[in-house]
Amino acid sequence: MNVMATVGEPPEMKKFSGLQRAGALMLALGQEHGAPIWQQMSNEEVKELSSTIAQLGRVPVVVVEHLLVQFSSEVSSMASLHGSFETTERLLEGILPTARVKEIMEDIRGPSGRTMWDKLSNVSETVLASYLKNEYPQTVAVILHKLKPDHAARVLAELPKDMASDVVMRMLRMDTVQKDVIQEVEQTLKSEFMTNLSRAQRRDPHEAMAEVFNALDRQTEEAMLAALEAQAPESAVRIRALMFTFEDLGKLLPTAIQTIVRNCNKRELALALKGTPEETKQLFMSGMTQRAAKLMRDDMAAMGPVRARDCEDAQASLVMLAKTLADQGEIMLVDPRSDESVIY
Structure with missing residues (x-):
């Protein structure tokens, strides 16, 4: 599709390439009027045009009017159109099969390139x-x-x-x-x-908020989540599901746990494991030598009673260490949204 410059076009049109003009036109046509055109395109053409629409941003009304002169009475009241990943996806969902839309959106949201x-x-x-x-x-x-x-x-x-x-x-x-x-x-x-x-x-804002809650102490975290549950229960459920906790460390691969044990402060680890189930203690100690594991148990026994808050702080520090190691590519974290492991 090629929307060329014409005589008498408004100055704003100079900012839009032929492909961008085609994208603005298809965005203005919408699902009903644009469907027959989309259906005639190849996958590569749909991907290229969809990628353009997703990055289009604001389209001035004079540009829209120029591209759709025959519909000027309808579009003249619009302040603008706004192309984004979300509007592109909604546009395609009413035109193409779901699987094809998913494939196209994953491609255009990922790094650009045809192959x-x-x-x-x-x-x-x-x-x-x-x-x-x-x-x-x-x-x-x-x-x-x-x-x-x-x-x-x-x-x-x-x-x-x-x-x-x-x-x-x-x-x-x-x-x-x-x-x-x-x-x-x-x-x-x-x-x-x-x-x-x-x-x-395309990070969900709930993911960012889950990280904020992860950094809170347990008491504050629970109080704020309880308040959120009262105002926006669906958001609270999503955030809880996305939060990476000390308990989630138990889902990591043995090699990842060994890396955490190797890089952590051993006194902090002992404090974090204090009061945890034997299964959890064994999980972390399996990443140590027998001598180091024995010394760790001796340290925990010598601590005597400790404040729950101190244990929680130590556990939070280990979670932050795990995330840092994941960011550096040293370990893989388990994605709370699925059973698959992903690189963060």
Whole structure:
């Protein structure tokens, strides 16, 4: 679709490219009038135009009127149209199948690019390396083989040294990669990595608020959640579901728990474990040597009675440490919204 400049157009039109004009036109047409046009487009065309609409922002009314002269009586009362991810998704939902809308929105919300490898080139080496650390070296070799050399080099530098060496050796021995292998890797990247990345980019305000509540002491947290439940019960339920607590640390992989134990203050860990079930104590102590675990139990016994508030503060510190390690790509946290693990 190409909406070209015409004689006598308002000065504001100069700010809009042909693709942006097409996006504004489709946004103005809406579902009913735009449906026959959308249905004639290919997936790539829908993605390209949808991406443009999602980033369109404010469209001045004079531009809308110029694009839709035949409907000027209807649009002249509008102050503007506003293109966003949400309006784009609502527009497509009444036109295309749900699965297709989901695929298109995930693509345009993720890093831009027509192909998966274009998209990966727009992902920072730190984020990509954090994901690849948990993949098989052969899979990493295939992925880096498809990236641009300079980007692949930066990703390699972010990987653990032993893993990076292994990946380099596999890349050296790699012949032409079979097409079905590439397709399988692309599908995995799309379903696991890009989906989680795009979800992180369209962050729900409830997620941000869950982090705020995580940083509160237990008494204040419960008081504020109780107040929120009285005013907005649905929001309170969502925030509770998104909060990452000390109990959630028990869902982490053993290697993640070992990393937390290795990086934490041992006195703080002993205080955090004081009064927890034996199962929880054993979970953390399994990441220590037998001698260190015995010393930890001795420390807890020597503490005697401790204030519940002190234990809660120590537990909160461990949760914050876990989040910091996850941000650095050292561990994976369990996403409270699903049973899958995701990179934060």
